[in-house]
Amino acid sequence: MAIDLKLKAVKRRLEQAQKFKLWKILLVWLLLLFASATSLRLNHIGMSERRAAVETADELGDTSSLDQRLLELKDFVFNNIVVSFRNINGKSEVVFGTGPFYLRHQYERDAERVLAEAEQSAASNPNGNIYQAASNACDPYYRYYSQPYFDCILNELAKYPEADNIIEKVQIPSTELYRLDYASPLWTPSWAGWFIVASIAVSVVIFTRILSLLILKIIARILRKTEKSVDKGVARAIR
Numbered sequence: 001m002a003i004d005l006k007l008k009a010v011k012r013r014l015e016q017a018q019k020f021k022l023w024k025i026l027l028v029w030l031l032l033l034f035a036s037a038t039s040l041r042l043n044h045i046g047m048s049e050r051r052a053a054v055e056t057a058d059e060l061g062d063t064s065s066l067d068q069r070l071l072e073l074k075d076f077v078f079n080n081i082v083v084s085f086r087n088i089n090g091k092s093e094v095v096f097g098t099g100p101f102y103l104r105h106q107y108e109r110d111a112e113r114v115l116a117e118a119e120q121s122a123a124s125n126p127n128g129n130i131y132q133a134a135s136n137a138c139d140p141y142y143r144y145y146s147q148p149y150f151d152c153i154l155n156e157l158a159k160y161p162e163a164d165n166i167i168e169k170v171q172i173p174s175t176e177l178y179r180l181d182y183a184s185p186l187w188t189p190s191w192a193g194w195f196i197v198a199s200i201a202v203s204v205v206i207f208t209r210i211l212s213l214l215i216l217k218i219i220a221r222i223l224r225k226t227e228k229s230v231d232k233g234v235a236r237a238i239r
Contacts, residue, residue: 032202036196043083044083046082047077047084061109077182081184081188081196096185101179102175102180106178110173115153134152
């Protein structure tokens with residue numbers, strides 16, 4: 001009798017659970033996933049546009065404009081979930097933020113200024129313009145204003161004893177000073193952030209619903225088997 005009551009209670013709960021249309025919440029879940037992916041895509045596009053504006057300002061050499069574009073990029077990345085991909089040794093890696101990028105033109109301008117000062121100092125040397133001689137030796141082999149090019153210039157200048165003072169003045173800026181990498185938070189209270197939270201919440205509801213249905217079906221099956229065993233035992237006892 002007790003088993004029969006338990007079985008009826010389980011069946012009742014199972015019927016109530018099955019009234020809940022799982023396909024409806026699955027549809028909502030898919031829509032939330034689409035909204036989350038779309039929001040993340042728009043954030044990535046927004047970041048890419050601002051980074052392109054930084055690269056344009058860097059190329060034009062407008063320092064005030066460059067600072068403004070960098071500030072806009074940093075503010076956008078710090079206040080939105082930005083997902084990017086970067087290649088490391090041929091493998092794609094997901095990063096939150098811009099990923100590393102360089103102010104190449106700003107570096108070249110600063111390096112050019114340093115080398116121009118060195119050239120001016122070398123031009124007054126009584127043995128001739130040793131900087132020009134170093135430049136002639138390095139230009140055919142290295143890209144202008146690359147780090148190997150600067151190393152070559154310094155090595156060539158070091159061949160002249162009178163260049164010691166010039167070498168001391170040549171302080172080529174480190175490329176790391178021009179390497180930027182803005183990281184975005186893993187979550188922000190933005191459209192993308194709330195869509196992701198909603199997607200996770202609905203995922204938990206779906207998982208819980210499916211799990212509860214499976215558990216109720218297993219319990220119902222066990223109770224049916226138990227009920228049959230009891231009925232058989234009673235029948236044998238009556239005989």
